[in-house]
Amino acid sequence: MLTLLRNQKVRGILFQLxxxxxxxxxxxxxxxxxxxxxxxxxxxxxxGFLNGTAGFGIDQSPIAYTEENTHGRVFIVGLLNTLIIAMxxxxxxxxxxxxxxxxxxxxxxxxSTLARGYIDFFRNIPLLLQILFWYNVVLRAMPSPKQSIxxxxxxxxxxxxxxxPLPDYNTTFFAMVASLGIALxxxxxxxxxxxxxxxxxxxxxxxxxYAFGLLVLLPIVAYFLSGANLHFSIPELKGFNFKGGKTLxxxxxxxxxxxxxxxxxxxxxxxxxxxxxxxxxxxxxxxxLGLSPYQSLKFVVMPQAIxxxxxxxxxxYLNLIKNSSLATAVGYPEIVTVFAGTSLNQVGQAxxxxxxxxxxxxxxxxxxxxxxNWFNHKMKIKER
Amino acid sequence: xxxxxxxNERKAPSGTKGVMHWVRDNLLSTPLNVALTALGIAILFxxxxxxxxxxxxxxxxxxxxxxDCSSGxxxxxxxxxxxxxxxxGFYPSIERWRVNTVYVLFFALIAAFKYLxxxxxxxxxxxxxxxxxxxxxHGGYLxxxxxxxxxxxxxxxxxxxxxxxxVCAFPLGVILALGRQSHLPIIKSxxxxxxxxxxxxxxxxxxxxxxIILPLFFPEGMTFDKLLRALIGIAxxxxxxxAENIRGGLQSIPKGQYEAGDAIGLSYWQKMFLVILPQALKxxxxxxxxxxxxxxxxxxxxxxxxxxxxxxxxxxxxxxxYWLGYxxxxxxxxxxxxxxxxxxxxxxxxxxxxxFNTNLR
Numbered sequence: 001m002l003t004l005l006r007n008q009k010v011r012g013i014l015f016q017l018x019x020x021x022x023x024x025x026x027x028x029x030x031x032x033x034x035x036x037x038x039x040x041x042x043x044x045x046x047x048g049f050l051n052g053t054a055g056f057g058i059d060q061s062p063i064a065y066t067e068e069n070t071h072g073r074v075f076i077v078g079l080l081n082t083l084i085i086a087m088x089x090x091x092x093x094x095x096x097x098x099x100x101x102x103x104x105x106x107x108x109x110x111x112s113t114l115a116r117g118y119i120d121f122f123r124n125i126p127l128l129l130q131i132l133f134w135y136n137v138v139l140r141a142m143p144s145p146k147q148s149i150x151x152x153x154x155x156x157x158x159x160x161x162x163x164x165p166l167p168d169y170n171t172t173f174f175a176m177v178a179s180l181g182i183a184l185x186x187x188x189x190x191x192x193x194x195x196x197x198x199x200x201x202x203x204x205x206x207x208x209x210y211a212f213g214l215l216v217l218l219p220i221v222a223y224f225l226s227g228a229n230l231h232f233s234i235p236e237l238k239g240f241n242f243k244g245g246k247t248l249x250x251x252x253x254x255x256x257x258x259x260x261x262x263x264x265x266x267x268x269x270x271x272x273x274x275x276x277x278x279x280x281x282x283x284x285x286x287x288x289l290g291l292s293p294y295q296s297l298k299f300v301v302m303p304q305a306i307x308x309x310x311x312x313x314x315x316x317y318l319n320l321i322k323n324s325s326l327a328t329a330v331g332y333p334e335i336v337t338v339f340a341g342t343s344l345n346q347v348g349q350a351x352x353x354x355x356x357x358x359x360x361x362x363x364x365x366x367x368x369x370x371x372x373n374w375f376n377h378k379m380k381i382k383e384r
Numbered sequence: 385x386x387x388x389x390x391x392n393e394r395k396a397p398s399g400t401k402g403v404m405h406w407v408r409d410n411l412l413s414t415p416l417n418v419a420l421t422a423l424g425i426a427i428l429f430x431x432x433x434x435x436x437x438x439x440x441x442x443x444x445x446x447x448x449x450x451x452d453c454s455s456g457x458x459x460x461x462x463x464x465x466x467x468x469x470x471x472x473g474f475y476p477s478i479e480r481w482r483v484n485t486v487y488v489l490f491f492a493l494i495a496a497f498k499y500l501x502x503x504x505x506x507x508x509x510x511x512x513x514x515x516x517x518x519x520x521x522h523g524g525y526l527x528x529x530x531x532x533x534x535x536x537x538x539x540x541x542x543x544x545x546x547x548x549x550x551v552c553a554f555p556l557g558v559i560l561a562l563g564r565q566s567h568l569p570i571i572k573s574x575x576x577x578x579x580x581x582x583x584x585x586x587x588x589x590x591x592x593x594x595x596i597i598l599p600l601f602f603p604e605g606m607t608f609d610k611l612l613r614a615l616i617g618i619a620x621x622x623x624x625x626x627a628e629n630i631r632g633g634l635q636s637i638p639k640g641q642y643e644a645g646d647a648i649g650l651s652y653w654q655k656m657f658l659v660i661l662p663q664a665l666k667x668x669x670x671x672x673x674x675x676x677x678x679x680x681x682x683x684x685x686x687x688x689x690x691x692x693x694x695x696x697x698x699x700x701x702x703x704x705x706y707w708l709g710y711x712x713x714x715x716x717x718x719x720x721x722x723x724x725x726x727x728x729x730x731x732x733x734x735x736x737x738x739x740f741n742t743n744l745r
Contacts, residue, residue, distance in 0.1 A: 124726035365584030
């Protein structure tokens with residue numbers, strides 16, 4: 001018996017068995033307690049509440065929503081708003097992050113110091129503080145609608161948000177959107193063809209001017225072919241507020257600013273460390289092969305830098321999506337605010353609602369890490 | 385015999401040394417660089433002089449009332465009058481020496497750590513510090529008056545949440561990291577599930593869970609303090625991140641170290657605590673400081689579940705009807721405090737990283 005206990009395998013199995021028993025007992029204990037507590041407090045269980053009427057309004061919704069809609073609809077609205085704020089944050093944070101990261105590596109001392117100062121400043125301030133600062137200090141200090149800051153009579157900024165013109169959805173508009181899509185597909189095809197030709201013949205083909213040409217020409221052609229009938233709905237001051245066009249609420253703006261500025265610092269650092277991680281010998285090798293600085297950047301430095309920089313950048317995207325839940329502090333109606341906030345207060349079914357909210361973020365995280373694993377596998381240097 | 389004349393030494397060619405050369409090389413080397421430099425200077429001029437004018441030249445420092453802020457600049461009088469609230473929340477003013485004593489004792493602990501060699505003594509001292517700190521701040525023992533946790537607030541609460549969060553999460557993180565590296569399949573899958581679950585959801589949902597659902601988990605009559613619930617949530621959250629960083633350290637330890645531990649007949653726990661972890665933690669320290677910075681920033685989230693940390697105190701004070709309109713000063717003040725804490729921690733971690741890097745060579 002004692003010799004059996006000294007056997008490593010037996011001990012391993014015993015130890016795991018004990019852990020499982022402990023864990024199951026603990027889960028059983030809290031499960032039973034939760035059920036009795038819920039019963040005592042008269043809270044309902046199950047997901048029937050999703051079909052119940054919500055009874056509260058949501059001021060920003062990408063889909064039709066009224067007070068008579070269900071909590072299930074609230075969940076969808078919240079999820080869509082989360083995705084909207086995440087997309088906006090990711091796009092702007094990437095652009096700003098790339099810019100700051102490149103400036104950080106600039107040979108100009110003043111510029112690289114300023115970029116470093118930006119990074120050191122904003123990454124060391126809590127995101128929630130930045131969101132509240134933009135919302136309570138900057139955007140609230142904007143003038144009232146009557147004294148709006150006016151850009152070309154088209155864009156207006158006041159303490160109720162940012163107003164901008166929106167094209168009417170007619171044939172011309174859709175034709176132009178479609179032509180942009182075709183142009184993008186064309187550019188991808190052109191790029192593939194150019195790469196193939198280069199591998200076969202070694203001849204370079206300048207894709208960039210053609211790409212720009214496609215992007216500009218195709219929409220223009222589409223504009224005239226579809227009847228040249230593009231109308232904009234321009235915001236106008238009517239009474240106490242603006243009518244027409246599109247409004248971005250102060251909550252949305254504060255969140256986008258803060259998420260962009262905060263996340264851009266991390267993206268900039270990822271870009272910088274990616275480029276710096278390419279060993280100096282690689283650049284020297286490129287020079288000694290007679291490549292021009294541009295060629296060395298395009299064919300030697302960037303392919304290696306991207307491999308290193310992309311995984312941390314995608315992780316930052318994930319952080320940004322999770323951080324968008326801080327919207328609840330300013331009341332932007334994303335999933336935590338409306339579903340885990342207002343709906344929870346009305347229904348009281350905390351276990352179901354918080355589990356559903358967590359599941360949303362968990363699904364996004366798992367999808368992103370699955371993508372990241374695939375990417376890392378694809379980008380792995382193929383050694384022979 | 386040839387005669388060699390000594391040639392007088394010449395000055396370095398102009399334009400390779402000195403301030404002018406540095407400026408030309410670093411700021412004005414190409415037309416693009418000139419433009420960038422001009423842009424940089426413009427940005428500096430746009431930000432710095434107005435800020436100095438607002439925060440210092442036109443600012444009001446002296447006085448005690450709203451009327452003393454008349455010059456149009458920043459009203460630092462507001463900060464001065466509310467400073468006690470920012471630091472201690474609603475902690476009774478006659479009892480505040482107790483919090484200050486805990487701060488002073490912290491430096492005593494650091495000093496003791498520098499001089500003590502034995503790690504057992506260090507651990508004992510640290511435990512004594514935490515128990516003494518709790519008794520001092522919370523009260524209720526040794527004739528100290530009890531100060532309930534809903535009176536705690538301000539910077540004191542921020543530091544407390546961050547410190548207790550890290551200290552409680554660390555052991556759990558070590559265990560999870562070892563679990564994830566373990567060859568026992570069930571232990572490994574439990575650790576992986578926990579870590580990936582926590583890392584996949586935002587802190588705010590975990591705080592909601594610990595503040596709303598946690599009381600349901602335990603029998604009627606067993607109540608948890610609001611602060612304790614938040615601390616449980618934060619420690620659970622942080623443990624997953626600490627575990628991932630320690631795992632990074634564990635993976636950097638060569639296999640030979642594990643085999644050496646086995647070869648001299650150490651048990652699993654001896655091998656881990658005497659051979660592997662001391663090396664792995666050393667590698668992981670810079671990243672762990674990074675985690676601490678993130679946690680320190682994340683403590684601000686407790687305001688969403690109704691605790692009054694530093695940021696919440698500033699929001700509350702700015703909503704004071706007497707001091708209405710001085711929100712900006714409040715936010716600038718908290719920004720400065722958080723920035724100072726986080727920046728000093730991050731430069732500390734960079735220094736550590738450099739030191740460890742040279743050790744490896």
